[in-house]
Amino acid sequence: MRDKFIPHLSSFFVWRRLSNMTTAEFIQNVLNGISIGSVYAIFALGYTLVFSILGIINFAHGAVFTLGAYFTYTLAVGQFGINGLLSGLNLDLQVPFAMALLIGAVLAGLVGVLLERLAFKPLRTRGADSLLALVSSLGVALVIVNAIQYLVGAEIYTFPSGVYGNIKPAMMFEVAGHTVVIRTVQVIIFAVCMVILTILGYVISFTRLGKALQAVAENTTTASLLGISVDRIILVTFFMSGFLGGLAGTLVGTSFGIAGPYFGVTYGLKGLAVIVLGGLGSIPGAVLGGIVIGLAEAFVPPDYSAYKEAVAFAFLFIVLLVRPQGLLGRSHIQKV
Amino acid sequence: MTVLLEAERLCRNFGGLKAVNNVSFQVVEGEIFGLIGPNGAGKTTLFNLMTGLTPVSNGTLRYRGEYLTGLPPHRIAGKGIGRTFQNIRLFKGLSALENIKVSQHVNTNCGLFSGIFCTPASRAEEKMVDEKAWELLKLIGLADRATELAENFSYGDQRRLEIGRALALEPQVLLLDEPAAGMNSAEKHGLTEFIRGIREQFKLTVLLIEHHVPLVMNLCDRIAVLNFGELIAVGNPVDVQKNPAVIEAYLGAE
Amino acid sequence: MDDFLQNNGFLIVTMVQQALLAMSLYYPLMSGQLSLASPGFYALGGYVAAIIGTIEYFAPWRDALGWSIFPLEWLAAGIISGVLAVLVGIPALRLRGIYLALATIAFVEILRVICLNLEITGGAIGIFGVPQLFESRWSYIWTFGPLLILMLFFSYRIDRSRVGRAFKAIREDELAADAMGINPTRYKVLAFVIGAVLAGVVGAMSAPFLNTWNARQGTFDASIAYLAYVLIGGSRSMWGPLLGGTLLAALPEVLRPLKDSRLIINGVVLVFASIYMPQGIAGAVGRIRNFTVRKFGSARSEK
Numbered sequence: 093m094r095d096k097f098i099p100h101l102s103s104f105f106v107w108r109r110l111s112n113m114t115t116a117e118f119i120q121n122v123l124n125g126i127s128i129g130s131v132y133a134i135f136a137l138g139y140t141l142v143f144s145i146l147g148i149i150n151f152a153h154g155a156v157f158t159l160g161a162y163f164t165y166t167l168a169v170g171q172f173g174i175n176g177l178l179s180g181l182n183l184d185l186q187v188p189f190a191m192a193l194l195i196g197a198v199l200a201g202l203v204g205v206l207l208e209r210l211a212f213k214p215l216r217t218r219g220a221d222s223l224l225a226l227v228s229s230l231g232v233a234l235v236i237v238n239a240i241q242y243l244v245g246a247e248i249y250t251f252p253s254g255v256y257g258n259i260k261p262a263m264m265f266e267v268a269g270h271t272v273v274i275r276t277v278q279v280i281i282f283a284v285c286m287v288i289l290t291i292l293g294y295v296i297s298f299t300r301l302g303k304a305l306q307a308v309a310e311n312t313t314t315a316s317l318l319g320i321s322v323d324r325i326i327l328v329t330f331f332m333s334g335f336l337g338g339l340a341g342t343l344v345g346t347s348f349g350i351a352g353p354y355f356g357v358t359y360g361l362k363g364l365a366v367i368v369l370g371g372l373g374s375i376p377g378a379v380l381g382g383i384v385i386g387l388a389e390a391f392v393p394p395d396y397s398a399y400k401e402a403v404a405f406a407f408l409f410i411v412l413l414v415r416p417q418g419l420l421g422r423s424h425i426q427k428v
Numbered sequence: 429m430t431v432l433l434e435a436e437r438l439c440r441n442f443g444g445l446k447a448v449n450n451v452s453f454q455v456v457e458g459e460i461f462g463l464i465g466p467n468g469a470g471k472t473t474l475f476n477l478m479t480g481l482t483p484v485s486n487g488t489l490r491y492r493g494e495y496l497t498g499l500p501p502h503r504i505a506g507k508g509i510g511r512t513f514q515n516i517r518l519f520k521g522l523s524a525l526e527n528i529k530v531s532q533h534v535n536t537n538c539g540l541f542s543g544i545f546c547t548p549a550s551r552a553e554e555k556m557v558d559e560k561a562w563e564l565l566k567l568i569g570l571a572d573r574a575t576e577l578a579e580n581f582s583y584g585d586q587r588r589l590e591i592g593r594a595l596a597l598e599p600q601v602l603l604l605d606e607p608a609a610g611m612n613s614a615e616k617h618g619l620t621e622f623i624r625g626i627r628e629q630f631k632l633t634v635l636l637i638e639h640h641v642p643l644v645m646n647l648c649d650r651i652a653v654l655n656f657g658e659l660i661a662v663g664n665p666v667d668v669q670k671n672p673a674v675i676e677a678y679l680g681a682e
Numbered sequence: 683m684d685d686f687l688q689n690n691g692f693l694i695v696t697m698v699q700q701a702l703l704a705m706s707l708y709y710p711l712m713s714g715q716l717s718l719a720s721p722g723f724y725a726l727g728g729y730v731a732a733i734i735g736t737i738e739y740f741a742p743w744r745d746a747l748g749w750s751i752f753p754l755e756w757l758a759a760g761i762i763s764g765v766l767a768v769l770v771g772i773p774a775l776r777l778r779g780i781y782l783a784l785a786t787i788a789f790v791e792i793l794r795v796i797c798l799n800l801e802i803t804g805g806a807i808g809i810f811g812v813p814q815l816f817e818s819r820w821s822y823i824w825t826f827g828p829l830l831i832l833m834l835f836f837s838y839r840i841d842r843s844r845v846g847r848a849f850k851a852i853r854e855d856e857l858a859a860d861a862m863g864i865n866p867t868r869y870k871v872l873a874f875v876i877g878a879v880l881a882g883v884v885g886a887m888s889a890p891f892l893n894t895w896n897a898r899q900g901t902f903d904a905s906i907a908y909l910a911y912v913l914i915g916g917s918r919s920m921w922g923p924l925l926g927g928t929l930l931a932a933l934p935e936v937l938r939p940l941k942d943s944r945l946i947i948n949g950v951v952l953v954f955a956s957i958y959m960p961q962g963i964a965g966a967v968g969r970i971r972n973f974t975v976r977k978f979g980s981a982r983s984e985k
């Protein structure tokens with residue numbers, strides 16, 4: 093056991109791999125990393141928005157992610173398998189994919205709103221211990237995940253290969269005699285994420301809504317004194333959070349398939365690593381964290397791909413010990 | 429006259445703010461040493477430096493010749509320096525009795541297993557802790573409410589409980605941060621007598637931050653005045669009161 | 683009665699086992715630390731027992747020791763968990779609140795992925811055929827039951843001892859506790875280690891009980907399940923984890939007639955309990971008792 097374990101460990105030293113990696117491999121990894129990293133980023137933004145406003149982590153975010161993928165699937169494909177209440181159903185709604193993607197995300201956003209009203213608001217109005225919000229949001233996650241399973245079973249659903257229209261599934265080009273493959277899905281994912289990030293960045297920095305949001309994040313009491321309806325801002329935040337989560341769910345679903353009702357759990361956890369790495373509550377931090385973790389995972393050598401799942405958590409653990417405020421977070425001194 | 433506490437060129441910065449700036453003074457065993465100054469002068473920060481709650485930026489602190497600088501708060505407490513907090517920090521969810529028992533930690537040494545298995549030594553120790561806690565509760569006049577949670581006490585009672593908790597450490601030095609804040613004049617008068625009393629009874633040296641000038645003048649043997657982090661005067665109450673810098677900075681500002 | 687025990691033995695023992703795991707979270711919580719690391723130590727303890735129970739290397743030990751290999755497994759699991767807890771706890775317990783919770787989640791996940799990939803832990807398949815201590819499921823109550831009683835006794839005593847007071851002081855106000863001479867790091871690590879050792883031992887007892895062991899034993903879901911036990915049972919007294927663990931572990935079984943929708947109801951219960959029973963079940967019971975005492979007078983005379 094010992095002589096197997098030690099090379100395992102040493103291989104984690106990235107430099108060793110980099111030194112005998114071809115340029116093509118390097119570029120391939122960067123492309124893969126940025127593509128998945130951009131999904132992590134928009135997903136994690138959903139956590140960060142809620143955290144920056146309420147100072148709590150919404151543990152149902154992973155479930156909303158899952159739900160978004162299922163919503164889009166229902167709208168765009170609508171064929172269900174052999175398990176669950178809806179088994180054998182063929183809705184055949186034939187909603188164009190771009191439309192389905194958007195509606196799916198909006199529906200996920202509405203679920204976010206519902207989540208806030210059912211699981212968070214009652215606790216907040218009572219001024220309850222914030223730990224309880226963990227449990228209640230997790231209760232909601234349980235409900236969502238098991239409702240999905242109840243309705244459509246635990247099987248894997250995949251989007252048909254042509255969801256993004258009639259385009260080539262992949263592009264290839266040569267770098268120094270080696271092939272680099274770019275899957276079309278990856279490009280689309282990246283593009284969608286960039287569009288969303290741009291819009292979000294604009295909304296937060298330049299609109300009244302964004303200013304109000306920042307004010308609430310800074311200090312709820314002051315914001316409400318300034319005449320901002322805090323309650324409304326919280327609802328909007330949960331809508332955006334759910335929207336981003338649902339969208340990320342669909343995007344991942346088109347790339348890797350929807351691997352059952354639980355497929356959001358891993359992403360839910362990785363999202364936590366992303367926001368801590370970037371700095372809890374920091375919006376640019378979530379984006380940076382997403383890209384960094386996406387890249388780090390992409391550079392895990394194929395022989396050790398089984399450990400890929402641990403990369404985000406290793407980051408999470410180490411960042412917490414070394415720099416708990418994250419890359420872009422603010423540290424604050426406790427007043428005595 | 430032995431020097432008990434000695435601060436030398438003590439500094440603490442918060443960002444650009446010099447909360448405590450080059451402060452040097454000595455506290456003599458057995459005295460009641462007052463610390464006054466306008467709001468934000470750095471008095472509480474000075475207490476935090478002395479008890480290790482805030483790390484020192486520069487300078488040294490010595491207690492009976494030993495350096496306190498760099499020690500964690502519990503080590504400093506273990507040396508016999510107890511304190512109260514300006515914005516009361518009792519263990520709110522614990523009873524008055526438990527609050528006082530907690531502070532006897534440094535003077536007892538029963539571990540996890542002797543506690544669980546109730547060894548004779550731990551039983552004897554627990555008995556002693558209990559007796560002492562009741563004694564202190566009687567001293568601060570809260571014995572009849574021993575099992576009530578600290579958070580249910582009135583402001584004045586909470587301040588007295590905090591003093592009781594600090595006394596349970598069996599300290600030689602007691603730092604009191606605005607103990608009279610929020611008390612009415614009868615209570616303030618009682619407090620003066622009480623502080624004198626415990627100094628006699630426990631052979632204490634007391635450092636006292638207080639805004640209420642008559643109380644300070646009446647109680648303290650010596651007074652130090654802080655302004656914007658700097659020490660502008662030290663001496664006996666009468667002299668300090670006459671010091672022009674003090675009148676200018678502190679009394680003038682009121 | 684016998685029939686009942688035979689049919690429900692697994693459930694009853696599981697309830698006790700889950701109550702124990704809830705207690706493993708309760709100790710760190712007693713000192714104010716929200717640690718979700720228990721499933722990691724539980725999984726680790728189970729692997730220790732499963733490995734000692736199955737691999738060739740320990741065969742002579744097993745032959746020589748007979749059934750007394752089992753207590754040895756518990757001991758080994760407890761020691762290994764304790765040592766790992768010290769190593770992880772000293773750096774991690776500088777973190778507070780949600781940051782500590784996240785660090786412990788990361789710890790559980792890292793451990794899970796490692797166990798999923800090592801040869802000695804059986805990879806993704808896990809370890810099968812862990813030797814049994816008893817023939818019937820129900821009989822395992824003779825390992826978990828006494829442990830639970832022991833832990834209740836421990837909690838009761840710790841609560842009233844010097845160490846317990848230090849825990850509670852840190853929970854109430856870490857900084858003030860420090861200023862009163864209590865070394866917070868030391869006691870936080872101690873509380874964390876107690877929880878870890880307990881989880882490890884429960885794991886070591888559970889591997890024979892479940893007969894097989896794999897990486898699914900220590901997951902994030904479990905972390906949150908245990909947290910729910912404690913919070914819903916009540917985090918302020920040792921009866922909280924006991925009530926929360928047993929009742930919530932039984933819930934899916936009780937809801938079995940609802941078939942597939944039972945896990946949905948389970949989630950609904952979590953939401954409602956956290957909203958309507960902020961002090962947990964133990965707290966709610968306490969309030970009702972206080973109410974009746976006020977209304978109808980106390981049965982015992984007040985001191």
Ligand SMILES: Nc1ncnc2c1ncn2[C@@H]1O[C@H](COP(=O)(O)OP(=O)(O)OP(=O)(O)O)[C@@H](O)[C@H]1O
Binds near residue numbers: 470471
């Ligand atoms: N942890 C901290 N971080 C940043 N600034 C601080 C901190 N603690 C104190 N300060 C600042 O240092 C200065 C001195 O504060 P301090 O509390 O020591 O004053 P004080 O003399 O006790 O005043 P008061 O009479 O109001 O209690 C103030 O300007 C305060 O804002």
Ligand SMILES: [Mg+2]
Binds near residue numbers: 471472473514
């Ligand atoms: Mg002050």
